[in-house]
Amino acid sequence: MLTIALAKGRTAKDSIALLEQAGIRFNNFHEESRKLIFYDQTKQVKMLFVKAVDVPTYVEQGAADLGIVGKDNILESNGHFYELLDLKFGQCKMVVAGLKEKPLRTTSHLTIASKYPVIAEKYFLEKDIQIETIKLNGSVELAPLIGLSDVIVDIVETGRTLRENGLVIFDEIEAISTRLIVNKASFALKHDLMTPFINQIKTVLEVKQ
Amino acid sequence: MYQSNMNDVLKANTLTCEKKESIIKTARQLFYTYGYDEIETAIFEPYDLYSSVDGMILQDDMVKVIGPSGKVLVLRPDVTIPVARLVTKHVGHNEKIKRYFYIMDVFRQAANRVLAHKQIGVELFGDDSTESDTEVLALAYELLANLPVTHFTIEVGHAGFVQQILEETNLPYSERQLLKQYIQSKNKTDLQTFLIEHQVSQPLQRVILQIVDLYGPPGHVIERARTLSLNKEMNQAIDHLERMHQLLDLYGMTENIVFNLGLINHMDYYSDVIFQGFIARVGEPVLMGGRYDTLTEKIGIMIPAVGFGCDIQLLIDGLKKEQHTINRQEDIVIYYTPTRIREAYQLMRQLRHRSKRVLINHKEINVTHSARAIYLQEQHITVFNGREKRVYPNIDSFLTQYQL
Numbered sequence: 001m002l003t004i005a006l007a008k009g010r011t012a013k014d015s016i017a018l019l020e021q022a023g024i025r026f027n028n029f030h031e032e033s034r035k036l037i038f039y040d041q042t043k044q045v046k047m048l049f050v051k052a053v054d055v056p057t058y059v060e061q062g063a064a065d066l067g068i069v070g071k072d073n074i075l076e077s078n079g080h081f082y083e084l085l086d087l088k089f090g091q092c093k094m095v096v097a098g099l100k101e102k103p104l105r106t107t108s109h110l111t112i113a114s115k116y117p118v119i120a121e122k123y124f125l126e127k128d129i130q131i132e133t134i135k136l137n138g139s140v141e142l143a144p145l146i147g148l149s150d151v152i153v154d155i156v157e158t159g160r161t162l163r164e165n166g167l168v169i170f171d172e173i174e175a176i177s178t179r180l181i182v183n184k185a186s187f188a189l190k191h192d193l194m195t196p197f198i199n200q201i202k203t204v205l206e207v208k209q
Numbered sequence: 210m211y212q213s214n215m216n217d218v219l220k221a222n223t224l225t226c227e228k229k230e231s232i233i234k235t236a237r238q239l240f241y242t243y244g245y246d247e248i249e250t251a252i253f254e255p256y257d258l259y260s261s262v263d264g265m266i267l268q269d270d271m272v273k274v275i276g277p278s279g280k281v282l283v284l285r286p287d288v289t290i291p292v293a294r295l296v297t298k299h300v301g302h303n304e305k306i307k308r309y310f311y312i313m314d315v316f317r318q319a320a321n322r323v324l325a326h327k328q329i330g331v332e333l334f335g336d337d338s339t340e341s342d343t344e345v346l347a348l349a350y351e352l353l354a355n356l357p358v359t360h361f362t363i364e365v366g367h368a369g370f371v372q373q374i375l376e377e378t379n380l381p382y383s384e385r386q387l388l389k390q391y392i393q394s395k396n397k398t399d400l401q402t403f404l405i406e407h408q409v410s411q412p413l414q415r416v417i418l419q420i421v422d423l424y425g426p427p428g429h430v431i432e433r434a435r436t437l438s439l440n441k442e443m444n445q446a447i448d449h450l451e452r453m454h455q456l457l458d459l460y461g462m463t464e465n466i467v468f469n470l471g472l473i474n475h476m477d478y479y480s481d482v483i484f485q486g487f488i489a490r491v492g493e494p495v496l497m498g499g500r501y502d503t504l505t506e507k508i509g510i511m512i513p514a515v516g517f518g519c520d521i522q523l524l525i526d527g528l529k530k531e532q533h534t535i536n537r538q539e540d541i542v543i544y545y546t547p548t549r550i551r552e553a554y555q556l557m558r559q560l561r562h563r564s565k566r567v568l569i570n571h572k573e574i575n576v577t578h579s580a581r582a583i584y585l586q587e588q589h590i591t592v593f594n595g596r597e598k599r600v601y602p603n604i605d606s607f608l609t610q611y612q613l
Contacts, residue, residue, distance in 0.1 A: 062492015080475075080493070086398035179398075185487040185494065188362040188467060191425075
């Protein structure tokens with residue numbers, strides 16, 4: 001049996017839809033369910049429905065053989081696993097944003113608020129800018145408004161939240177999309193199960209294109 | 210309730226020790242049959258020794274201690290480096306092959322604690338032949354095959370093969386690291402974007418993207434790799450792997466081997482063949498090895514070396530549940546009436562000489578406590594074994610007649 005960890009939240013619907021198109025159906029699944037484990041009709045696939053940020057951890061530790069999760073969480077985790085497919089949904093951008101009237105100072109010490117401290121630190125380190133990161137778990141846009149931070153590092157889909165709060169994008173760090181990740185040991189040990197599974201998803205993606 | 214939990218903790222602890230011991234015993238026996246001798250290096254080593262081996266182990270990862278004279282020492286952060294150092298120091302250039310195995314602890318500094326890992330492994334020095342590479346790989350294979358695990362796979366790759374491709378790109382070091390990262394995570398999406406952005410030539414792009422898929426049965430991978438080879442060195446790497454595959458066949462080891470030419474070990478010191486072992490129920494490689502001729506060069510003497518190491522805790526995690534209880538005989542408890550104390554001790558010693566687990570009970574004469582008990586009474590000996598109960602006139606008659 002294969003175990004797949006699926007990220008709750010913004011990409012969950014698309015993930016379920018993709019698996020369904022690949023012929024993997026979870027009958028008793030609905031997003032409001034309090035259940036955490038679901039089985040597909042054939043009992044060949046076990047699905048763990050977990051917080052997006054935890055998906056890379058489940059896969060890296062081998063608690064799940066595969067995972068469907070955004071590139072943002074993959075980059076933040078720095079984990080060791082295969083990143084086999086770009087599933088092309090949940091597309092957004094990882095950006096540096098801040099107040100229009102307070103443009104990005106690259107010469108002095110910056111305070112960054114972010115859900116993604118690892119990504120933020122790596123980005124500014126490469127630019128040789130010293131920063132202090134403040135880890136927030138939501139409503140990151142608030143931080144520059146109340147002076148908690150100079151700028152934020154966050155994902156942006158439509159940019160509406162930024163606009164409504166008077167924030168502008170200073171730089172784009174990376175394009176984000178949802179990926180299929182695979183535990184390296186599972187890839188080696190369950191290759192016979194894994195290959196058809198991955199190929200099914202590949203086929204769906206090719207048809208979509 | 211709490212009491213019984215405590216007991217579980219102790220039981221689990223003892224069990225882990227037993228599993229560890231059984232793995233070590235299996236490994237020792239196996240290494241012995243391949244002609245390897247055990248070697249050990251110092252736990253505390255001068256910090257300076259590792260600051261010169263740049264890029265091998267992150268300085269932050271080492272556990273540092275200040276010695277009495279103010280010198281900074283580190284707790285053994287790696288096994289291969291000190292073993293290689295010890296051997297190169299005492300072996301001349303032209304000496305014959307040296308084979309060693311080790312069972313040693315390695316210490317690393319994690320975020321807020323020190324991690325100690327017991328590692329077992331082998332190193333073969335003084336020979337750079339394909340036969341030696343295969344011998345070490347076969348040893349790794351047989352080690353995993355001899356352990357009670359449900360399933361194992363060994364992935365074999367070639368650091369030189371990947372290195373050649375990186376060099377063909379002419380990219381600077383930092384960019385190569387990123388490229389390596391994409392190759393080893395089989396991340397074709399970002400790999401493609403990267404190659405286009407860095408204006409890598411079309412033919413080379415095509416080759417690099419296909420490297421990622423060079424995974425599977427050895428014969429198949431070798432065939433496809435040949436069509437992608439860009440230069441003489443890559444051809445040699447493929448020839449080498451092909452020869453290893455043929456030799457593995459002579460060892461009778463063709464199952465459970467997968468070739469993965471996108472394989473990159475995170476330790477940078479591997480120069481040619483590399484391999485990683487996986488066992489069912491463990492989410493990371495339990496065994497890593499390969500040829501590391503460049504490391505010995507960095508340390509000072511150019512001596513060819515190949516080896517592997519594995520983390521005992523990871524092996525324990527993968528042991529089959531039903532195999533967890535090691536065949537352990539039940540304790541034999543000796544009870545005695547005070548006048549027979551001399552005979553009781555005599556019997557205890559004799560049974561222990563016969564490798565029996567024997568306890569002696571001085572306090573009570575409540576024989577029903579134990580399943581296996583011997584009660585030395587005034588006139589005779591009563592032996593309880595489960596539900597069975599037999600009476601003997603003296604120790605000698607018991608020892609000659611009874612099999613415990």
